[in-house]
Amino acid sequence: MIADRWYAVLQSNELRKGKKAGIRRFGEDLVLWRGDDGKIACVADKCIHRGASLSCGTVVKGRIKCPFHGFEFDPSGRCTLIPANGSATPVPSNFKTASYAARESHGYIWLFFGTAREDLPEINFFKDIDDSFSYTQMTSRWPVHYTRCIENQLDLVHLPFVHKTTIGSGGKTLVNGPYVKSDTSGIKFWVNNERDNGQNPAGPEDIKPPEEGRVHIEFLFPNLWQNWISDKLRIFISFTPVDDSNTILYMRVYQKIFQIPVLVWFFNAMMLAYSVIILNQDRRVVITQKPVKTSLAMDENLITGDLPIIKYRMIRDELLKKNNKEM
DSSP states (O other), rough: SSSSEEEEEEEEEGGTTTTTEEEEEETTTEEEEOOTEEEEEEEESSTTTTTTOOOGEEETTTTTEEETTOEOOOTTSSSOOOGGOTSSOOOOOOOOOOOOEEETTTTTEEEEEEEEOSSOOOOOOOTOTTTEEEEEEEEEEEOOHHHHHHHTTSSSHHHHHHHTTTTTTTTOEEOOOEEEEEEEEEEEEHHHHHEEESSSOOOGSSSSSTTTTTTTEETOOOOOOOOEEEEEEEEEEEEEEEETTTEEEEEEEEEOOOOOOHHHHHHHHHHHHHHHHHHHHHHHHHHTTTSSSSSSSSSSSOGGGGGHHHHHHHHHHHHHHHHTTOO
């Protein structure tokens, strides 16, 4: 995984005040809880005393309490109480478990994967999605590494085959370009597919820069994606790493076309249902890919139409080397 980045790990409404949740993310078992003040904390889901699962415990005054012997841990992972020793007895400093910095933003709970420090960066999100959009959402679990899920959404070549009954109808198998803009923050590209009538496809260098207002795909490192359909309609996905072989996709339909509540509900529900159909078409094929995880140097023969995927692998490899972390 790319280190020193924020990752969305849960939807905000999945964790209520005074409640906790045991989850597996980044290949680790974690427990998150929300105190009565609404603040969120996250530590390793294993008591440092006898190894019991803290997620089976309770939340007490902003701390997580182990169900086995009552040890209590604060948001920093420090044990603050050993009942058997009495509340007046100081807790040794080595009674501490791993913790993650946690924040809440854009309707998600985020964890910082990387070296703990005071000056944490801002959460990276699409700047043109704000509170003027309404949204509806769903989750989907895929038994592959999150790189496979991401690359599927950067793939232009598969559209007329995997999605021939939906967004890939029309038999546009020939891929022109594509035109791609990229840097270490993200990737943006435009689809230029057309029917094959015996012509040669245009190369990336032959494509003129498209207008920004045209439909395009945008990806933000480490794991956020949107289909920019219009300035009032987007399909969004956060690819949340569970472990080397599993990913949770948090998908949303964002829109501000309609404002009347009943129309908002109907339109959002219809768009989400259609998006789920498309996503399931992808899932059926992606879960068959081997290996379940991708990398820059691997046994695949890529073509010009795979340029967004090539860019993704190159930038991800650069970021992994820079941060010297991998899962």
